[in-house]
Amino acid sequence: MNCIQRYEPVIGMEIHAELHTQSKMFCGCAVTDTTVAEPNTTICPVCTGLPGAMPAVNREAVAQAMMVGLALNCQINEFTNFARKNYFYPDLPKGYQISQYDFPIATNGWVDVTDENSAAHHIRVRRAHMEEDTAKLFHIYEPGGADYTLIDFNRCGIPLLEIVSEPDMHSVEAVQAYATKIRETLRYLGVNSGDMEKGVLRFEANVSVRPRGSDTLGTRTEIKNLNSFRALTLATAYEIERQIAILEAGGGVVQETLGWDALRNATFSQRGKEHAHDYRYFPEPDLPPLRIERAWVNEVAAILPELPDAKHARFVADYGLTPQDARILVGDRAVAGYFESALHAYTGAPSSVAKWLIGELFYLMNRDNVSIEAAQVRPAALARLIGLVDAGTLNPNSAKAVLGEMFATGGQPEAIVEAKGLAQISDDERLAAVVAQVLADNAAQVVAYRAGKDSVFQWLMGQVMRATRGRAAPDVVRRLLSAALASIDDSSEGRDRIKSQAQAL
Amino acid sequence: MSQRIDSDLVQHIAFLTRLALTEEETALFSEQFSAIIDYFDVLGEVDVSAVAPFTQPQITQAELREDVAHPSMAREDFLANIPQRQGDYVRVSMVLENSRM
Amino acid sequence: MDLHTLSVRQASDLLQTGEITSVALTSAILERIRAVEPTVRAHITVSDDLALQQAEAADARLRAGEQVTALTGVPYSVKDCLSTKGVRTTCASKILETYVPRYNATVIQRLEDAGAVLVGKHNMDEFGMGSSCENSAFFNTHNPWDTARVPGGSSGGSAAAVAAEMTPFALGEDTGGSIRMPAGFCGVTGLKPTYGRVSRYGLIALVSSFDSIGPLARDVADAALVTQTIAGHDPRDNTSLRAPVPDYAQAFTGDLKGVTLGVPVEYFAEGINPAVEAPIRAALEQFRDLGAEVREVSLPHTPYAIPVYYLILFAEASSNLARFDGVRFGLSSDGADVLERYLQTRHAGFGDEVKRRIMLGAFALSAGYYDAYYLRAQKVRALLRQDFDRVFAEVDALVAPVCPTPAFKLGEKVADPLTMYLSDVHVVAINPAGVPALALPCGFTGDAPSLPVGMQLIGRPLDEATLFRIGHAYQQATHWHLARPTLAS
Ligand SMILES: [Mg+2]
């Protein structure tokens, strides 16, 4: 047993998710894409902390926080309040962040996830609480050493939900699966785009290790600012190994806050000397406590969309999909919605729609980096395309070509088939003639086939397809070709007959 | 629960609240704070075992702000009071990570 | 006619009949300020140009007879802690010496919408921390009744300005007596409304859960008129209350029949100066004559009001004052890094009392001390409030002195901070409880110099109307509110 296996990692996560509201958490400034907005344009006295300005709670932000809480199986607390978290930093204009402390809106939830190795994990969600995002800082490094920082307050005050798990994860795979699940859930609820490059979703991981079998927790470190799944998994893996190496060398892990250096692929200490935090939390006196009436919780629960797990179960049970296909389709609410829209226009087996969607449309989308929402192939059109295949009007290969055309131009399948003359040829007489011509032109291959080289059959099929520009119905060709080959005798007359038949045509 | 507030504690609190203090101020405040905090210990006389802390009357769903975006303040109005600006940004000298506390 | 002597209602009547213009009235007020400001020093800023512009606009409204309210064309000034668009707002602190807000506090906006004319910004104790105006970072304000004495604080400039007829009315802010105490010292009428009755949006907060904006005026009827305009729910302030605002003028019955008044024994305990107690006892007789029943009541947790008040004050103030960091506005001392900027800006920008309170607040909230200090104070605060709820089941209002002594001399009390904190007991208990209180003059000390004595009427939450009724009936029957200081101009 190597030394890594002698230890068990213990990992908890804090996920900060911006909520997708029209206005900010405590003021009427618009929530914008802060990666593209002009600096300091969506600001007001409230979100820039000007003297005298006061917060006013955004109702929709509370509703969205409740949606997430419910989706994560949390209890929504009837009594909730805001608290001030006091510290100084230039991204925090008031000198405190309005957050929640003793009385968060949602507590005691859980999620079940399956990781990439098919291992199941039950991860408890300790709490989800509302707060406000901070301003954006741009650090400018000057060669002369006169470094400075620029501040853009557009992001400041955007509603933020902090989702805190229990330290229930014991592998990088579990961390990946949990983070994926949270992102998927947020996207399902329509409260967050999951767009990590835009910074609307940010991860932090608390990592400790302990000897397997121990039930005491080791000293933990906190890795901040993990802004991609890659950073999350690499940093967590790195940190687990780093801590094990320290313990193996007889050392002790120092409790500290770490950053992740994506260039060196290593965590680094964010502070030379760790100050004890003293955030001096106290109830926000500018905001009265909030009573969440049962009726409101019910109202929000009623509009909660079907969540991925329920949808997955339904797709397997109602549509007969494989669990794998169902997993892929429900991974994105828009994809699942696309799939079901396509089914409305389709009468065959749902699994063929799944196959075309996952196998073919995804290929095109990935190739061109196009989202399902932006794909020009609309669900009903895809369904009709598959219908043409089912009806024998189009062979599968042509159908792929038609899909490519639909994807590129947004055209309708029938029109493309018509314009390109791609309709399948399945009439025996026409195809028998083509088969005869192919055999006549390739006498040597026919001989080889008859000598027992079976693979020549496929090659001859290919020649027929080629001669029909791919439009021949494969099963018809296969039948005609088999019959034609079987009817040839070994005599030279026979060969001559083939030739003469071919010439006659 | 008499509480002496020594110079170290005063210095610590001064740093937490970002107030530079001279040595004389530190000594004076330490003296004054000890007396004031000692006086506050009078609250220890009150039996609060069955008392919930004071809060404002709770508000409910209907009293929360409608999620509607309003025009923001003009950027120049905001930037007019900025001690140091650069272009459309607020500028400060370098932020060191260990200044967050 | 000396226009500056007009009350709000007198001015309003003359403006609406067209006998005077707002420009004439505003000019007279500006002239009065120029004449007595050197003696009283009530103003940090006088915004002449803006005032005359607003006066002209008010005159246009009056001439057109459109959107005319009781306050259209009436000049006023406010304590310098209210955000005024385009007019410097300093909180009497060096840290805001050059700060010009770009937005109006809700109360300022309401007055502007009503057509009132903003003339200036009044001196105060820095960020409201003090009860004499001596903690202003800029200069001392003098009591118009005796310029060797303080006007009280922290809304000292506002009370002095009303007393010296430099404005028909002012807005002050009361965190722990900051309207009532200077009103008492300067012989004017001032209301601390119920917490949440008046929006705090745009008020530079001292203690978010205590601060109440209210009027200072010549008499109760004027104070009621101003309250009528500024009170009521504001969506920008989630702590502002939704209760409808009654028509206060309806409350003026002129008598006190059926009214029961309580006299809290704890407020007449030792330490009360006989020269203060005598006028208040006389007022109690007057109330009886007007038909009220007067009885003793007890507010047993009063001895704990001071520590409760100060612990919560320190805690909230330490957090409220964190935004003054030299990054977005105000004084800024740049340093090698941001940490230096914070330390140096706040060191240079805040006075000693402010620093003291910020640090004490951080202490009361810090991890190891929170339960023993801040949390315990909030629990005792609940008991203080219960005291009031209990007595208000029996009586309609309480009568108490504002201060145990009349105005003291400048420089007399700036000694030890703890001694200073202990002197405010009669006014500070009101704010943790959130109830309304009306301060009004009830006589003068006998000795020369004869100084005003103030009493306060404390009411049920949201029942300002009853306080106005009592105060108005009293002022119908007495003349103390009509007395004016003589000022050498
Ligand atoms: Mg947080």
Ligand SMILES: [Zn+2]
């Ligand atoms: Zn804003």
